[in-house]
Amino acid sequence: MSDTIQITVIDRDNQPHQLEAPTDMGLNLMELCKSYELPVQGTCGGMALCASCHVYIRSNHALPEPSDDELAMLDSAFFVQENSRLGCQIKLRDTLEGLEVQLAPESV
Amino acid sequence: MQQINPFRPGFSLGERAESLDRHPDGRWRIVTDRGHVHVAPAVFIAGGLGSFEPRKPPIEHIEQYEGKGVEYFVRNPEDFRGQRVVIAGGGDSALDWAIYLANEVRELTLVHRRTEFRGALDSVEKMQHLAQTGKIKLVTNAQVVGLKGPDRLEKISVLHDTEGAFDLETDYFLPLFGLTPKLGPIADWGLALDKGAIEVNTLDYSTNLSGVFAIGDINTYPGKLKLILCGFHEATLACQSAFNIVNPGKKLSFKYTTVTGIEGMETPAIPATS
Numbered sequence: 001m002s003d004t005i006q007i008t009v010i011d012r013d014n015q016p017h018q019l020e021a022p023t024d025m026g027l028n029l030m031e032l033c034k035s036y037e038l039p040v041q042g043t044c045g046g047m048a049l050c051a052s053c054h055v056y057i058r059s060n061h062a063l064p065e066p067s068d069d070e071l072a073m074l075d076s077a078f079f080v081q082e083n084s085r086l087g088c089q090i091k092l093r094d095t096l097e098g099l100e101v102q103l104a105p106e107s108v
Numbered sequence: 109m110q111q112i113n114p115f116r117p118g119f120s121l122g123e124r125a126e127s128l129d130r131h132p133d134g135r136w137r138i139v140t141d142r143g144h145v146h147v148a149p150a151v152f153i154a155g156g157l158g159s160f161e162p163r164k165p166p167i168e169h170i171e172q173y174e175g176k177g178v179e180y181f182v183r184n185p186e187d188f189r190g191q192r193v194v195i196a197g198g199g200d201s202a203l204d205w206a207i208y209l210a211n212e213v214r215e216l217t218l219v220h221r222r223t224e225f226r227g228a229l230d231s232v233e234k235m236q237h238l239a240q241t242g243k244i245k246l247v248t249n250a251q252v253v254g255l256k257g258p259d260r261l262e263k264i265s266v267l268h269d270t271e272g273a274f275d276l277e278t279d280y281f282l283p284l285f286g287l288t289p290k291l292g293p294i295a296d297w298g299l300a301l302d303k304g305a306i307e308v309n310t311l312d313y314s315t316n317l318s319g320v321f322a323i324g325d326i327n328t329y330p331g332k333l334k335l336i337l338c339g340f341h342e343a344t345l346a347c348q349s350a351f352n353i354v355n356p357g358k359k360l361s362f363k364y365t366t367v368t369g370i371e372g373m374e375t376p377a378i379p380a381t382s
């Protein structure tokens with residue numbers, strides 16, 4: 001199964017979830033979390049406009065640089081750290097095998 | 109608008125439905141934020157993701173100071189004249205209000221988590237100019253983490269990335285971090301909710317309140333898809349039940365408008381509004 005990778009998502013109760021992620025469907029990390037019914041809203045549909053898919057990257061994977069839109073959104077999000085990213089901007093591809101991320105706290 | 113015109117509905121635009129309760133005569137009553145009252149035998153809620161409300165920073169006790177020094181909107185700039193104001197945020201609204209208010213208030217402080225600002229270049233330059241001339245006190249790489257004052261806001265606590273924490277006296281704190289959709293007042297109407305969406309019966313998209321239906325993105329049921337098509341479908345089915353509520357005892361006959369037109373809609377039964 002070369003077009004599937006394993007991703008670990010740690011939820012807001014610190015529980016790890018092993019997700020099988022297809023890399024041939026054009027999915028992003030937000031969509032993957034939603035398909036596993038993890039508590040990720042994805043309100044804006046993946047346009048980097050709501051930060052409801054805010055995650056912390058815990059592994060050392062080289063990710064593509066965030067776009068200006070993503071940086072702008074992270075700028076007005078809360079609980080932002082050095083390793084903050086928006087899940088919707090992370091396309092699932094085979095270089096992300098073993099990626100580990102943690103869901104950022106939900107902001108009200 | 110042209111499409112809906114033949115049905116001649118009443119509109120109540122630019123208002124937010126604030127409350128839903130039973131009218132003494134058994135019908136439903138909705139009151140808007142402008143105080144308009146609508147009374148109807150059936151209500152469809154098509155609120156989507158809800159209404160856009162300001163994003164509130166996760167600062168302890170912030171609710172306690174709302175309206176007592178903490179404001180999420182600038183409703184009337186006059187309110188701040190001669191006062192000390194702290195604005196937090198790095199986007200366009202934070203920059204625009206900082207620039208505007210800098211000349212109106214006694215002291216304006218802009219707190220931003222980073223050194224770079226992502227607002228329009230022109231605004232960033234204007235703000236930097238005001239900071240250089242001392243009109244804006246700029247605090248970057250810092251966040252507002254606490255609010256103080258026995259009743260009204262008197263001080264804020266700022267945590268700087270490298271210099272640690274300090275307090276700043278102020279009359280107003282304006283966290284301007286953009287808007288986010290919230291269910292809003294609909295959450296308090298006594299509807300059965302699941303994760304912020306209204307639970308419905310897929311037979312007719314009725315809610316737990318008899319005569320109240322929820323359609324479109326705001327509802328939830330097993331297999332729900334948030335699509336325009338699904339919203340229309342839900343509306344169509346909900347209308348069948350609503351017809352029976354509005355016209356008790358009348359037979360409902362199914363027609364294609366492409367065959368029979370929309371005859372009979374010249375004098376539609378518009379629910380009473382006032």
Ligand SMILES: Cc1cc2nc3c(=O)[nH]c(=O)nc-3n(C[C@H](O)[C@H](O)[C@H](O)COP(=O)(O)OP(=O)(O)OC[C@H]3O[C@@H](n4cnc5c(N)ncnc54)[C@H](O)[C@@H]3O)c2cc1C
Nearest residue numbers: 044045124125154155156157158159324325334335336337
């Ligand atoms: C990025 C994105 C792309 C999409 N692409 C597609 C697509 O390609 N195809 C597709 O079929 N669907 C798509 N959708 C989904 C589609 O937009 C929604 O399913 C549809 O708009 C839902 O319609 P609605 O009428 O239920 O809600 P909305 O269109 O959200 O309208 C709800 C309205 O209710 C108002 N409101 C809320 N609370 C109150 C209140 N208390 N008082 C008064 N007014 C209130 C809101 O302000 C809003 O105007 C997309 C969605 C997103 C986010």
